[in-house]
Amino acid sequence: MSRYLGTLILTLSLLLIGSSCALAAGEEIYQVEQGFKLVPALIMVALLCVYIGVGFLSKVTSTSGYWVASQGIGKLGNGAAIASDWMSAASFMGVAGLLYLKGWFGLGYIIGWTGGYVLLLCLIAAQIRRFGKYTIPEFLGDRYNSHGVRLIAASVTIIIAITYSTAQFKGIGLICGWIFGMNYTSSVFFGAGVVCAYMLISGMAGVTRNQQIQYAVLISAFLLPLWFLIRKAGGTGILPQLDYGKILSDLMEGKTAVGQVDVDTTYMIRQAYLPWGKGNFYHFLALVFTLMVGTAGLPHIMIRFYTVKNEDVARKSVLWGLFFISLLYWSSPVYAAMGKFWYPTGGKAVADVIILSAPERAGLGSAFIGYLASGALAAGLSTVAGLLVAGASAIAHDWYATVFKPDCSDREALTVGRAFTTGLCFVVILTALNPPALIAQIVAMAFAIAGNTIFPVVVLGIWYSKSNKYGALAGMSFGLGMTLLAMFGWIADIPMFAAEGILPATSSALIVCPLSFLINIIVSNVMADKLDEESASRSDNLLRKIHNLPGYVDDEKNANKNAFAR
Amino acid sequence: MASPKRVDVNFFAPSTASMKAEVSVARIIIIFWALLSYGIPTLIWVTGLADPNGLGESFITQTRFLGFPLHYWLVAQGCTIGYILLCKLYCTLWDRKVIHHHSKRFGGDR
Numbered sequence: 001m002s003r004y005l006g007t008l009i010l011t012l013s014l015l016l017i018g019s020s021c022a023l024a025a026g027e028e029i030y031q032v033e034q035g036f037k038l039v040p041a042l043i044m045v046a047l048l049c050v051y052i053g054v055g056f057l058s059k060v061t062s063t064s065g066y067w068v069a070s071q072g073i074g075k076l077g078n079g080a081a082i083a084s085d086w087m088s089a090a091s092f093m094g095v096a097g098l099l100y101l102k103g104w105f106g107l108g109y110i111i112g113w114t115g116g117y118v119l120l121l122c123l124i125a126a127q128i129r130r131f132g133k134y135t136i137p138e139f140l141g142d143r144y145n146s147h148g149v150r151l152i153a154a155s156v157t158i159i160i161a162i163t164y165s166t167a168q169f170k171g172i173g174l175i176c177g178w179i180f181g182m183n184y185t186s187s188v189f190f191g192a193g194v195v196c197a198y199m200l201i202s203g204m205a206g207v208t209r210n211q212q213i214q215y216a217v218l219i220s221a222f223l224l225p226l227w228f229l230i231r232k233a234g235g236t237g238i239l240p241q242l243d244y245g246k247i248l249s250d251l252m253e254g255k256t257a258v259g260q261v262d263v264d265t266t267y268m269i270r271q272a273y274l275p276w277g278k279g280n281f282y283h284f285l286a287l288v289f290t291l292m293v294g295t296a297g298l299p300h301i302m303i304r305f306y307t308v309k310n311e312d313v314a315r316k317s318v319l320w321g322l323f324f325i326s327l328l329y330w331s332s333p334v335y336a337a338m339g340k341f342w343y344p345t346g347g348k349a350v351a352d353v354i355i356l357s358a359p360e361r362a363g364l365g366s367a368f369i370g371y372l373a374s375g376a377l378a379a380g381l382s383t384v385a386g387l388l389v390a391g392a393s394a395i396a397h398d399w400y401a402t403v404f405k406p407d408c409s410d411r412e413a414l415t416v417g418r419a420f421t422t423g424l425c426f427v428v429i430l431t432a433l434n435p436p437a438l439i440a441q442i443v444a445m446a447f448a449i450a451g452n453t454i455f456p457v458v459v460l461g462i463w464y465s466k467s468n469k470y471g472a473l474a475g476m477s478f479g480l481g482m483t484l485l486a487m488f489g490w491i492a493d494i495p496m497f498a499a500e501g502i503l504p505a506t507s508s509a510l511i512v513c514p515l516s517f518l519i520n521i522i523v524s525n526v527m528a529d530k531l532d533e534e535s536a537s538r539s540d541n542l543l544r545k546i547h548n549l550p551g552y553v554d555d556e557k558n559a560n561k562n563a564f565a566r
Numbered sequence: 567m568a569s570p571k572r573v574d575v576n577f578f579a580p581s582t583a584s585m586k587a588e589v590s591v592a593r594i595i596i597i598f599w600a601l602l603s604y605g606i607p608t609l610i611w612v613t614g615l616a617d618p619n620g621l622g623e624s625f626i627t628q629t630r631f632l633g634f635p636l637h638y639w640l641v642a643q644g645c646t647i648g649y650i651l652l653c654k655l656y657c658t659l660w661d662r663k664v665i666h667h668h669s670k671r672f673g674g675d676r
Contacts, residue, residue: 245633
């Protein structure tokens with residue numbers, strides 16, 4: 001135990017040194033009121049104490065406890081955990097920011113991020129639960145009987161964890177900057193210290209229990225200020241999610257908090273709220289499709305289905321998870337509309353902090369905004385925790401314990417897992433210091449990776465018995481290669497991969513994902529004769545298990561052949 | 567080459583009765599999902615083609631529903647409500663078709 005405390009203190013002191021040395025600042029922070037804010041700071045510190053306190057109360061010792069909390073979480077609890085994992089800084093701050101900037105077009109993020117759950121439910125959830133092991137790389141590695149597939153899947157999990165966490169750290173940085181009046185760089189380090197400490201102490205059993213608390217804090221933080229905001233904007237204050245319709249319709253005619261705006265500004269607002277003012281039909285569909293297949297292919301969401309009692313609970317927790325998530329997504333457009341109402345001409349610089357600056361401009365008390373900010377911080381924190389666990393488990397479990405050193409002890413794997421969690425955290429900090437895009441856009445790129453690589457191979461793995469390791473390797477390499485190409489193209493400002501290009505990094509899956517399916521199918525069929533007996537029989541055995549077919553042999557315990565253990 | 571018979575799983579040609587039940591449920595939901603996700607944007611696109619400014623203005627954007635411009639409400643709230651109902655429908659259909667089927671098999675009806 002003292003060893004972990006030592007690691008912890010070392011990490012924290014490194015991070016603190018880092019934050020005091022930091023110099024540069026994010027531009028966004030200057031768009032909101034600056035300086036140290038006492039009340040929000042107190043709220044935030046109190047909240048963090050609760051989180052870390054719960055972490056202390058739920059220490060874990062065994063490896064399986066660290067990766068997935070024991071399989072005893074009900075549908076509501078697991079739904080809340082799905083939602084809490086889901087509700088990241090991207091949903092909290094990023095979606096409102098994009099809706100503020102892009103108007104109707106930004107709604108693509110909302111349907112993309114909710115509709116994906118329907119796909120997940122129909123094609124993946126129940127079957128993954130029947131498989132019943134720890135990680136997605138493990139599922140793929142077993143299904144295709146190939147270390148290559150397992151390694152690519154683990155690498156993808158890590159790349160997703162890094163990309164996604166970068167967006168969260170940007171959000172956490174902006175929030176800490178707002179509360180403590182720090183510059184962006186120091187607050188990224190500060191936030192990272194909190195995340196690392198939290199992660200190293202608790203492990204996932206703690207994370208799961210926290211996630212229900214976090215969901216409650218988070219959703220109330222997001223919803224409560226709306227009632228006050230909507231009244232200040234002249235709504236009835238009964239149900240803000242319906243009230244803002246009138247305000248939005250008025251906005252399209254140029255009626256804002258600062259009175260009737262001039263013709264040009266009215267045109268700009270109108271353009272944002274009409275369908276194709278901020279992007280065309282193709283870009284909308286591409287975005288929606290990418291986010292949907294990405295949602296269904298996200299390893300850290302899929303991992304949630306191992307933690308439930310049975311597949312019935314797995315199905316129903318998707319329903320509850322989606323409902324909990326929708327509560328947030330029915331509300332973020334309200335913030336965006338309120339932002340437009342009080343601040344009709346703000347640009348990119350203000351977008352990611354619109355949930356703070358809109359209430360600030362409306363003169364909402366700092367306690368409310370502080371609670372809101374703490375909620376956003378909680379959102380970022382819980383998502384980062386889930387992601388880093390998925391990433392670290394990919395390294396420790398799928399790289400180290402399975403491929404490189406199969407005979408290592410549980411304890412050794414746990415230590416490696418913790419070490420890599422810290423390592424990942426540092427990589428993320430480095431990326432977050434110079435974020436390439438808006439929060440929601442960075443997250444969308446992570447979804448493109450999941451949708452282009454993981455989704456096709458998981459769906460074919462479950463639903464197409466002819467798919468084999470050669471097809472899987474070809475399809476995944478193609479998907480990963482194309483997505484990374486698009487991402488680097490975006491960062492390098494190549495028009496083809498930019499937001500208005502043919503293959504935007506945020507929405508590459510409409511083209512790449514179907515091709516990845518096709519390549520997997522074609523290569524699998526061409527190479528069918530080359531497949532060895534062992535791979536064929538192992539994948540058949542797994543398919544029997546996940547589809548409840550007769551003849552399944554449990555080669556690990558060789559017991560309980562009852563395929564309908566419900 | 568004599569090899570043991572491989573397991574045959576194909577979403578479009580389910581082999582066992584239980585898989586058929588699962589696939590039939592999933593298929594219904596996916597069709598509705600596609601209609602919601604791509605049908606509504608397509609409808610907005612088609613009706614908006616006549617707008618000379620290319621912004622997609624049409625009777626859908628001019629109609630007000632619950633105070634919202636209809637095109638906005640449909641995507642911001644209509645679709646998400648639809649998805650939740652679809653998930654509910656999936657669970658209901660599953661309970662009715664698949665679990666019913668399983669229990670029949672449990673009863674020895676092979």
